Amino acid sequence: MAAVDGGEVDHLAGERATAHFDVDAMKVAWAGSRHAVEVNDRMARLVASDPVFRKDTRTMLSRKELFKDTLKKAAHAWKRIVELRLTEEEANLLRLYVDQPGYVDLHWGMFVPAIKGQGTEEQQKKWVPMAYKFQIIGCYAQTELGHGSNVQGLETTATFDPNTDEFVVHSPTLTSSKWWPGGLGKASTHAVVYARLITQGKDYGIHGFIVQLRSLDDHSPLPGITLGDIGGKFGSGAYNSMDNGVLRFDHVRIPRDQMLMRLSQVTREGKYVHSDVPKQLLYGTMVYVRQTIVADASKALSRAVCIAVRYSAIRKQFGSQAGGPETQVLNYKTQQSRLFPLLASAYAYRFVGEWLKWLYTDVMQKLEAKDYSTLPEAHACTAGLKSVTTSATADAIEECRKLCGGHGYLNSSGLPELFAVYVPACTYEGDNVVLLLQVARFLMKTVSQLASGKQPVGTTAYMGNIQYLMQCKSAVNTAGDWLNPAAIKEVFEARALRMAVNCAQNISKAPSQEEGFSELSPDLLESAVAHVQLIIVTKFFEKLQQDIIGHGVKEQLQNLCNIYALFLLHKHLGDFLSTGCITPKQGALANEQLGRLYAQVRPNAVALVDAFDYTDHYLSSVLGRYDGDVYPALYAEAWKDPLNETVIPDGYQEHLRPLLKQQLKFSRL
Ligand SMILES: CCCCCCCCCCCCCCCCCCCC(=O)SCCNC(=O)CCNC(=O)[C@H](O)C(C)(C)COP(=O)(O)OP(=O)(O)OC[C@H]1O[C@@H](n2cnc3c(N)ncnc32)[C@H](O)[C@@H]1OP(=O)(O)O
Numbered sequence: 001m002a003a004v005d006g007g008e009v010d011h012l013a014g015e016r017a018t019a020h021f022d023v024d025a026m027k028v029a030w031a032g033s034r035h036a037v038e039v040n041d042r043m044a045r046l047v048a049s050d051p052v053f054r055k056d057t058r059t060m061l062s063r064k065e066l067f068k069d070t071l072k073k074a075a076h077a078w079k080r081i082v083e084l085r086l087t088e089e090e091a092n093l094l095r096l097y098v099d100q101p102g103y104v105d106l107h108w109g110m111f112v113p114a115i116k117g118q119g120t121e122e123q124q125k126k127w128v129p130m131a132y133k134f135q136i137i138g139c140y141a142q143t144e145l146g147h148g149s150n151v152q153g154l155e156t157t158a159t160f161d162p163n164t165d166e167f168v169v170h171s172p173t174l175t176s177s178k179w180w181p182g183g184l185g186k187a188s189t190h191a192v193v194y195a196r197l198i199t200q201g202k203d204y205g206i207h208g209f210i211v212q213l214r215s216l217d218d219h220s221p222l223p224g225i226t227l228g229d230i231g232g233k234f235g236s237g238a239y240n241s242m243d244n245g246v247l248r249f250d251h252v253r254i255p256r257d258q259m260l261m262r263l264s265q266v267t268r269e270g271k272y273v274h275s276d277v278p279k280q281l282l283y284g285t286m287v288y289v290r291q292t293i294v295a296d297a298s299k300a301l302s303r304a305v306c307i308a309v310r311y312s313a314i315r316k317q318f319g320s321q322a323g324g325p326e327t328q329v330l331n332y333k334t335q336q337s338r339l340f341p342l343l344a345s346a347y348a349y350r351f352v353g354e355w356l357k358w359l360y361t362d363v364m365q366k367l368e369a370k371d372y373s374t375l376p377e378a379h380a381c382t383a384g385l386k387s388v389t390t391s392a393t394a395d396a397i398e399e400c401r402k403l404c405g406g407h408g409y410l411n412s413s414g415l416p417e418l419f420a421v422y423v424p425a426c427t428y429e430g431d432n433v434v435l436l437l438q439v440a441r442f443l444m445k446t447v448s449q450l451a452s453g454k455q456p457v458g459t460t461a462y463m464g465n466i467q468y469l470m471q472c473k474s475a476v477n478t479a480g481d482w483l484n485p486a487a488i489k490e491v492f493e494a495r496a497l498r499m500a501v502n503c504a505q506n507i508s509k510a511p512s513q514e515e516g517f518s519e520l521s522p523d524l525l526e527s528a529v530a531h532v533q534l535i536i537v538t539k540f541f542e543k544l545q546q547d548i549i550g551h552g553v554k555e556q557l558q559n560l561c562n563i564y565a566l567f568l569l570h571k572h573l574g575d576f577l578s579t580g581c582i583t584p585k586q587g588a589l590a591n592e593q594l595g596r597l598y599a600q601v602r603p604n605a606v607a608l609v610d611a612f613d614y615t616d617h618y619l620s621s622v623l624g625r626y627d628g629d630v631y632p633a634l635y636a637e638a639w640k641d642p643l644n645e646t647v648i649p650d651g652y653q654e655h656l657r658p659l660l661k662q663q664l665k666f667s668r669l
């Protein structure tokens with residue numbers, strides 16, 4: 001049992017008893033291995049049992065209190081990591097379960113990877129150990145007030161001065177102020193700063209530099225540096241624990257060797273030298289983080305779905321004819337058709353995230369061997385999957401809130417905070433529309449190369465089957481035919497290819513490629529989404545080909561995979577019909593099959609969310625409690641609100657009493 005802090009009575013026991021599969025084996029399938037289940041469980045319990053990591057009053061804290069609490073938790077987490085000599089894997093999980101965004105996320109998630117990816121061996125030797133020991137705290141300072149998406153438009157300058165062998169870092173305009181970097185506002189001592197490199201009078205574009213921002217003695221900003229927090233953000237608690245910051249430089253000097261020089265160098269004389277590597281490797285840290293964001297999407301989504309499924313099994317409304325029991329809302333077909341596709345999506349994102357991690361590692365190994373051929377594919381996959389999974393997850397968390405009715409709107413449900421903390425994922429690390437346009441660009445390039453006979457590889461390999469896919473018609477005849485993976489794959493491939501080819505044909509009619517791309521960009525977005533959804537569906541099918549152990553586990557995953565695919569088909573029916581991949585009748589059959597699959601998931605729903613193995617501490621939701629004892633928890637939680645600290649509210653004497661005593665008379669009455 002995962003819940004370390006659940007009650008004694010299991011109100012969901014009846015639901016758990018109806019499951020047709022081995023939940024422990026499903027935990028292994030979800031986590032990836034038995035080892036992963038064990039280490040996740042151990043770290044989650046470690047956090048849940050430590051009073052410093054409590055978070056039940058987080059949404060009631062002021063910004064200052066919340067920030068201080070975040071500093072305390074980060075320091076305590078580090079203390080525990082050192083005391084217990086945790087491995088890197090354990091430490092990362094411990095931080096995950098602490099579950100409060102803070103400067104450490106950017107320190108480990110971007111500052112260290114940026115130095116590792118873009119620094120020379122010598123630079124790594126100097127900076128990485130200091131960062132690993134927390135002798136310095138770093139952040140990733142790229143975005144500016146005036147430019148975020150358009151990285152080439154950044155204005156901060158780093159001008160080489162050969163007289164002193166230094167770069168002079170400067171913010172020439174208001175819009176060049178660094179704006180947004182997490183951890184910058186109050187915590188970081190250092191940053192990887194992206195600035196235009198100018199040497200010998202020439203602008204060589206954006207490069208990364210390590211810049212010290214604050215004194216290591218008293219934490220005050222160094223001379224020439226202006227620093228602050230950019231202000232409160234969406235929602236209570238949530239991302240306000242993070243000190244997203246503003247930074248300005250007034251001719252700040254740094255040694256030449258603090259330019260990250262793995263990709264290009266400036267010599268002592270000021271000569272610019274570019275290595276024989278693609279310049280896009282400068283964006284490598286973003287590719288790395290996008291890949292981790294896809295894995296995070298399944299975490300956030302599964303968390304919301306776990307709350308909504310458990311609560312929907314407890315919540316009863318209507319249905320009693322002659323004094324009998326009311327209906328669990330989970331039994332309503334509408335609830336199922338809204339909730340089960342989200343459950344299926346959580347599993348789909350988990351497996352595609354696993355695959356993306358593999359792809360990223362594979363590409364990195366190839367890059368080490370100077371093989372850059374898979375870089376465009378890695379960029380397109382990370383950008384596309386980041387975009388599709390975060391957009392769907394943000395929408396899904398809000399849907400789960402609605403699925404929980406009125407109580408979902410209470411902070412104690414955990415859903416408002418989860419939504420507020422998650423929704424910026426659609427923007428940070430690349431705005432989702434901007435990223436999809438990158439995928440579309442990649443697809444248009446691939447389509448244009450088909451004519452020259454170039455065989456596409458990787459996730460676009462299906463495009464090589466153009467002769468067939470442009471004219472095939474689905475052979476589905478009955479609802480049951482939609483359970484055939486080949487039938488599903490064929491229509492998803494045909495839809496994606498036909499949408500891409502349509503776009504390419506329409507672009508070619510425009511006066512220029514650029515104008516055509518711009519004019520067609522709404523269609524290009526849809527084409528990119530179709531391609532990315534195909535990847536997710538394909539990777540789910542591939543997962544099912546692997547050795548999956550445990551009674552009934554594979555059958556459940558097959559159902560979820562079919563639900564994910566057929567739900568998408570139903571949602572994007574217009575695409576499938578307008579491209580002629582299926583007929584209206586076949587669309588209706590898919591929907592019929594979807595209803596049957598929901599019925600099969602129903603008795604397994606609670607067990608399928610139990611397989612996520614979340615503690616009550618991590619879920620932090622009275623509605624999602626493992627024991628299902630929702631009502632006493634909701635009732636008790638209300639009394640913790642600061643408004644209930646006194647029976648008579650503050651302000652009664654000044655504002656309520658005079659009103660009630662009619663001391664202020666309305667002259668016309
Ligand atoms: C209960 C509640 C509590 C819950 C708590 C939960 C706790 C959770 C913890 C949460 C912690 C969160 C931690 C995450 C922190 C978030 C961190 C966010 C950090 C940031 O946002 S950093 C800033 C990121 N910025 C961006 O992403 C900018 C986006 N813009 C770009 O990437 C580029 O500028 C863009 C759009 C790609 C355009 O670049 P440009 O140079 O103009 O390129 P072109 O379009 O002209 O393309 C040229 C060529 O390059 C190829 N290309 C582009 N990018 C890449 C790449 N990355 N890799 C490889 N190749 C690339 C492109 O395809 C073109 O190729 P061609 O062959 O066509 O020429």
Ligand SMILES: Cc1cc2nc3c(=O)[nH]c(=O)nc-3n(C[C@H](O)[C@H](O)[C@H](O)COP(=O)(O)OP(=O)(O)OC[C@H]3O[C@@H](n4cnc5c(N)ncnc54)[C@H](O)[C@@H]3O)c2cc1C
Pocket residue numbers: 106140141142143146147148149150179180181182239244424427428429430431432433434437
């Ligand atoms: C919570 C949070 C944390 C962040 N952390 C960091 C950090 O640690 N470090 C850091 O450097 N940055 C950080 N950022 C900044 C973040 O990376 C940028 O905000 C993000 O890349 C989007 O850029 P933008 O703000 O310039 O949006 P804009 O590009 O200005 O987007 C505005 C609108 O324009 C549209 N748009 C833009 N370009 C195009 C186009 N070519 N075609 C069509 N539509 C377009 C977008 O879709 C969007 O609708 C963070 C942001 C947030 C919200």
